[in-house]
Amino acid sequence: MKLINNTFFLLLIFVTVVCSAQEQMIEKITIKGAKKTKVNELKKILFFKENTVLDSIQLNEEIIRLKRLPAISHVYYEVIRLEDNKNEVVVKVEENFTIIPEFNLWTTTNKRLAYKIGISDYNFLGRNIVFGGFYQNNGFDSYGINLRAPTLFSRKWGIAFHHQNWNSEEPLYFENGTANYRYQNISFETLALYQVNNKHQLQFGINFFKEKYSYLTGAISSNVPQNLDVNKQLFKLIYTYNNLDYYYQYINGFKTQFYGQYVTSENEYQNDFLVFWNDLFYYKRIGSKGNWANRLRIGLSSNDKTPFAPFALDNNVNLRGVGILVDRGTGSIVLNSEYRHTLYEKKWFILQGNIFTDFGTWRNPGGSFSDFIDSNNVRIYSGIGLRFINKKIFNAVFRIDYGHGLTPNSSKGFVFGVGQYF
Structure with missing residues (x-):
């Protein structure tokens, strides 16, 4: 032995x-x-x-x-x-060519023509740093400056800074009608960026901001101030699991991104509140030219009965064709699904077509979870679109979609933008 x-x-x-x-x-x-x-x-x-x-x-x-x-x-x-x-x-x-100009035109809630111009370098100094800014005029002046350096200190640690002075005219919805307010948000944000490994990343930090609401036109409510000026602090946590694989315009795999925010303020109309949402992405290559893309967003916040609810029903965010800032809620479930197909590809240029369906439902401020299945809160839109893509320039995707509502009393319309919708 x-x-x-x-x-x-x-x-x-x-x-x-x-x-x-x-x-x-x-x-x-x-x-x-x-x-x-x-x-x-x-x-x-x-x-x-x-x-x-x-x-x-x-x-x-x-x-x-x-x-x-x-x-x-x-x-x-x-x-x-x-x-x-x-x-x-x-x-x-x-x-990629990474110095990207930005120019957008759209119509505001009062039919005024608005524009936004900006420029960003997504590889500033050749060191994987994003640095850029924008100026916007929609009847009011806005600007923003962003710096994001994910590998500034090491391959795992980085930092991000954001400053924004945002002004816009926005509708607020309450029981006896709708009013338009001038909304101003002046913010300074610092985030720490940490990459656990190739698939897991964390971002966490704080945002100091001042919010101002000034009444312009519309209904008046004794429960809603005509002027509001308050300092707030926002604590932010973002967790990302990324298992996506890219081949030029094609994406394959799964990604999930969780956003958590806790906002503190001291005023009689807005309590401290918690808001979070999670985006689930699933992409599947179909044949040599097809790509099936999906996004499921589920979000909830503190359920205060207030016109300042955080989740917006909007063309450019969730449902293509619904309109601009149609409604607000304290909960949101949105599913976007589309099939993208390459119609033409020659050297650097790609023409891509898509068909899509967007589904969304909301919880009313102060409402209950049954609001999610209330037919008055459910919206379904479907439509078609085109993508004009330069495969040598980062995010050089010009998109145009036409969405048509399938639920009663729905709207329809075109949505333009830069980059894929999701």
């Missing part, structure tokens, strides 16, 4: 030595194709390093991660065998 044990022990040592001797190592990492992007920045982002074990599963996951970066249009790799058990990993990237 002792001889058998000794033999087994020696055999185990032999197998361990042989396996160790045959273990493939990364001797060198070479990045090719990077022009604006700093090579050192890409190497910092990668989880695999030189003089570590060559792991093909990890390599494939890292390539998927790189394809999610705004600076990268496409990326692939090859392994070159060197002497002994050493290897060179050559990562070949195709860069």
